[in-house]
Amino acid sequence: MIHNIRYRVFIYENEDKDKVLEALLNILPTAEPEAEEAEGLLEEKMLILTGAISKKRETKEFLNTLIESIGEDQLIKLYNDLDRKMDEKGNLFLRLSKEKALDEEWEILDGGDSIHLKIKIAAYPAKKEVALKKIKEVFPEDIINA
Numbered sequence: 001m002i003h004n005i006r007y008r009v010f011i012y013e014n015e016d017k018d019k020v021l022e023a024l025l026n027i028l029p030t031a032e033p034e035a036e037e038a039e040g041l042l043e044e045k046m047l048i049l050t051g052a053i054s055k056k057r058e059t060k061e062f063l064n065t066l067i068e069s070i071g072e073d074q075l076i077k078l079y080n081d082l083d084r085k086m087d088e089k090g091n092l093f094l095r096l097s098k099e100k101a102l103d104e105e106w107e108i109l110d111g112g113d114s115i116h117l118k119i120k121i122a123a124y125p126a127k128k129e130v131a132l133k134k135i136k137e138v139f140p141e142d143i144i145n146a
Contacts, residue, residue, distance in 0.1 A: 001134060002059035003120040004052050007031065009098065010113070011047040012040075023101035024049060027115055030058050063138060069106040076146045078108055079139050082132055090131030092119040 007028060011020045024031055033049035040046055053059060067075065078085075086092050095114035097107040121131035136144070 001122055001138065002056075002063060003122045004054040005059055005062060006052045006118040006120075007033070007050065008116040008118075009033070009049045011049065012113075013045055017047060019102055020098060021049070023098045024115055026101045026104045027096055027106070028053055028058075028062065030055070066106060067138060067140070070108060072143070072146075074108050075139070075143050079136070079143050079146075082135060083128075086121075086128055086132060086135075088128045090121045090123045090126050090128055092121055092131070092135060093117070094119065 005028065007024065009020060009024050011017050021033070024033065030053060031051055033051040036048045036050065038046050038048050053062065070078070082092070085094065094117040095109045095111065096117065097105075097109050098113055098115055100107040101115060121135050123131035123134050
């Protein structure tokens with residue numbers, strides 16, 4: 001279902017690196033991020049954590065946990081937003097709250113300070129229409145008909 005999950009998290013000067021890493025690991029327990037120092041628009045220093053998860057068992061576990069962990073309202077919203085959150089190559093883009101992830105909760109955001117995910121859906125050919133059809137198969141029937 002998923003080829004890989006690429007992630008990116010920004011850690012700003014006023015944030016605790018260990019807590020942000022903990023938040024990331026609450027979402028992707030097997031993540032082994034690489035850290036890169038960067039500078040923001042206002043010359044503030046930040047750290048960017050990046051990496052990818054590609055083991056089938058781990059990507060499947062992520063997807064199952066996502067479906068189980070977000071509330072029904074968020075699941076319905078995600079289902080309805082799939083077309084908007086996917087590019088033409090079948091990559092699904094999600095943002096999860098860093099703050100909620102620290103509390104081991106999952107909340108999808110449309111912007112702001114978050115854990116950025118790029119989820120490559122296994123679809124052949126690798127086109128948006130095919131990927132949308134594949135990802136919609138994992139949603140519970142009651143969400144599809146909501």
